[in-house]
Amino acid sequence: MKTLNKPGDVVLPAPGVRRRRGGPRSREALHAYVFMAPAILGLLLFTLGPVIASLLLSFTEYNLLSPPKWIGPANYVEMFGEDLFWQAFRVSAIYSVVSVPLGLGLALGLAVLLNHKMRGVTFFRSVYYLPTVISGVGVAMLWRWLFNAEFGIINVLLGTVGIDGPAWLVDKHWALPALIITSVWGIGGTTLIFLAGLQGISQELYEAADIDGAGRWSQFRNITLPLLSHVTFFNLVLGIIGALQVFTDAFVITRGGPNHATLFLSMYLYQHAFLYLNMGYAAAIAWFIFIIVLVLTLLVFKSSPMWVYYENERKGAA
Amino acid sequence: MSVTPQIMPFWRTRRGQDRLVSAAIFAALSAGGAVIMLPFFWMLSTALKRAEEVYLSPPVWIPNPPQWENFYTALTRVPFHLYAWNTAVIVALVMIGTLLSCSFAAYGFARLKAPGKDLIFLLVLATLMLPGAVTLVPTYLLFNRIGWVGTILPLVVPAFFGSAFNIFLLRQFYMSIPAELEEAAKIDGASVYRIWWSIMLPLSQPVLATVAVFTFVGTYNDFFTPLIYLSDEEQRTIAVALSYFSGSPRIGPQMHLMMAAVTVSILPPLLLFLAAQRYFVRGIVMSGIKG
Numbered sequence: 150m151k152t153l154n155k156p157g158d159v160v161l162p163a164p165g166v167r168r169r170r171g172g173p174r175s176r177e178a179l180h181a182y183v184f185m186a187p188a189i190l191g192l193l194l195f196t197l198g199p200v201i202a203s204l205l206l207s208f209t210e211y212n213l214l215s216p217p218k219w220i221g222p223a224n225y226v227e228m229f230g231e232d233l234f235w236q237a238f239r240v241s242a243i244y245s246v247v248s249v250p251l252g253l254g255l256a257l258g259l260a261v262l263l264n265h266k267m268r269g270v271t272f273f274r275s276v277y278y279l280p281t282v283i284s285g286v287g288v289a290m291l292w293r294w295l296f297n298a299e300f301g302i303i304n305v306l307l308g309t310v311g312i313d314g315p316a317w318l319v320d321k322h323w324a325l326p327a328l329i330i331t332s333v334w335g336i337g338g339t340t341l342i343f344l345a346g347l348q349g350i351s352q353e354l355y356e357a358a359d360i361d362g363a364g365r366w367s368q369f370r371n372i373t374l375p376l377l378s379h380v381t382f383f384n385l386v387l388g389i390i391g392a393l394q395v396f397t398d399a400f401v402i403t404r405g406g407p408n409h410a411t412l413f414l415s416m417y418l419y420q421h422a423f424l425y426l427n428m429g430y431a432a433a434i435a436w437f438i439f440i441i442v443l444v445l446t447l448l449v450f451k452s453s454p455m456w457v458y459y460e461n462e463r464k465g466a467a
Numbered sequence: 468m469s470v471t472p473q474i475m476p477f478w479r480t481r482r483g484q485d486r487l488v489s490a491a492i493f494a495a496l497s498a499g500g501a502v503i504m505l506p507f508f509w510m511l512s513t514a515l516k517r518a519e520e521v522y523l524s525p526p527v528w529i530p531n532p533p534q535w536e537n538f539y540t541a542l543t544r545v546p547f548h549l550y551a552w553n554t555a556v557i558v559a560l561v562m563i564g565t566l567l568s569c570s571f572a573a574y575g576f577a578r579l580k581a582p583g584k585d586l587i588f589l590l591v592l593a594t595l596m597l598p599g600a601v602t603l604v605p606t607y608l609l610f611n612r613i614g615w616v617g618t619i620l621p622l623v624v625p626a627f628f629g630s631a632f633n634i635f636l637l638r639q640f641y642m643s644i645p646a647e648l649e650e651a652a653k654i655d656g657a658s659v660y661r662i663w664w665s666i667m668l669p670l671s672q673p674v675l676a677t678v679a680v681f682t683f684v685g686t687y688n689d690f691f692t693p694l695i696y697l698s699d700e701e702q703r704t705i706a707v708a709l710s711y712f713s714g715s716p717r718i719g720p721q722m723h724l725m726m727a728a729v730t731v732s733i734l735p736p737l738l739l740f741l742a743a744q745r746y747f748v749r750g751i752v753m754s755g756i757k758g
Contacts, residue, residue, distance in 0.1 A: 194609075196602060285690060290709055342751055415600060438598055
């Protein structure tokens with residue numbers, strides 16, 4: 150139990166703890182805080198502060214002209230009753246559910262190929278990574294042209310094999326698939342992270358498996374997949390967060406259309422914040438996105454013991 | 468290796484199988500690579516066409532003669548030099564801010580002891596998982612309140628307050644530098660700030676280069692931040708200006724000019740990538756393995 154010191158009591162420093170002001174330890178701590186100061190300030194000013202502020206704001210009505218008015222959960226009630234909100238939710242959900250696993254699967258397969266030792270493989274690595282470096286508005290404009298219904302190269306090529314391509318960006322059934330295709334084009338970043346993971350796997354394991362007569366597929370399933378699972382985990386979490394925040398492609402390629410077929414949650418948020426100046430409502434949308442991301446990330450974390458393999462666990466079990 | 472019986476056909480031998488696998492992988496990678504590069508080819512092809520060649524069926528694959536003057540036309544019909552200058556100023560300031568603040572903070576996290584340091588570091592890392600949407604509105608309101616909307620300050624100033632991923636990258640590197648290097652300087656009476664500036668910064672050049680290339684690409688390609696904070700036409704960055712081209716009467720419907728502008732716009736990150744590939748790869752390797 151701890152008792153309060155009465156006045157006059159002599160407080161002796163615990164053995165080994167220096168209490169002297171300006172002693173080397175507290176001076177070091179002072180310097181440490183100076184070094185961390187920009188990061189701490191940034192954390193408070195641009196992250197923690199805004200996160201709390203946006204939660205409060207989501208319970209207000211605020212249009213920049215008059216001061217914010219507290220309206221309780223009305224923004225959320227309105228949001229959940231809004232058809233357009235559910236449309237945006239549906240678009241973001243479909244996009245994430247399709248593009249994230251598709252991207253992960255293709256990136257993993259590609260990484261395995263790019264890990265093969267042969268001439269020219271570093272050249273291919275650069276080629277596949279290229280779209281990640283030059284993403285952005287320019288490439289989004291380019292995709293608009295590629296998906297042009299009549300003269301875009303995609304439909305031209307489909308035409309040469311006898312397929313009458315859809316109108317893509319102006320067809321409400323094909324606009325979202327078109328955006329998913331563009332996302333797959335940019336899997337180079339994920340691929341190289343997988344590749345880095347693959348190169349960390351000891352070659353001896355494969356040699357041992359070779360001697361045991363294990364085939365390529367069984368080596369992939371029993372060595373590569375488990376030893377790569379922590380990288381898969383990392384890519385999955387970042388993939389979900391990224392997919393729920395797609396903005397540039399939706400804004401530049403389709404402007405959310407046609408007929409709201411590509412109205413992502415981030416677009417819906419942008420419209421309310423910067424076109425209609427519904428700051429409170431926009432904050433409510435933002436918090437909705439945040440909670441979805443939080444829940445999904447937690448689910449991934451919670452499920453990880455079932456499928457993420459850690460080296461030290463194995464040692465512990467042995 | 469075991470002796471291979473003579474009667475076994477080549478493709479059944481170990482060496483033969485390896486060759487077959489290599490050939491198949493090479494073929495698959497080539498096909499995929501062609502798909503990756505096709506959009507760029509089509510972009511360049513369109514950029515070099517005459518206006519009346521753009522909308523032809525079947526398409527013209529390689530324009531003859533190539534219209535190099537399209538680049539000149541596209542870049543002079545709009546004040547492209549102004550957009551390029553605006554972009555350069557923002558990118559340069561963001562890079563300076565990021566390199567200084569992140570390496571500064573990373574040194575504190577890596578080398579000095581203070582109560583609560585680990586908790587702060589954990590909080591900084593946690594921001595990696597935070598969707599940007601959730602901080603967007605209040606941050607905008609804050610900048611609006613202090614009169615910064617319509618200036619480049621909201622794009623540049625936050626860079627001077629560190630960013631989680633780069634702090635993490637630099638901290639990992641600083642922790643791997645042997646402490647003896649600093650001990651000598653400490654005995655000579657150098658302050659921790661001096662040690663950071665004259666010992667750690669020069670030593671961490673490769674990692675700083677990695678941070679620099681990713682910061683360059685990220686800032687250059689950023690569309691959303693300049694879109695919401697810079698409303699004036701004079702202030703547009705290349706990314707924002709491009710997005711307006713399609714609606715512009717001077718460029719919009721002319722796809723060959725549009726693609727010429729797009730081609731120019733992807734050159735800076737492309738050239739940087741070709742020149743500094745190893746720094747990109749290093750960053751990816753560090754993020755993936757430690758993640």
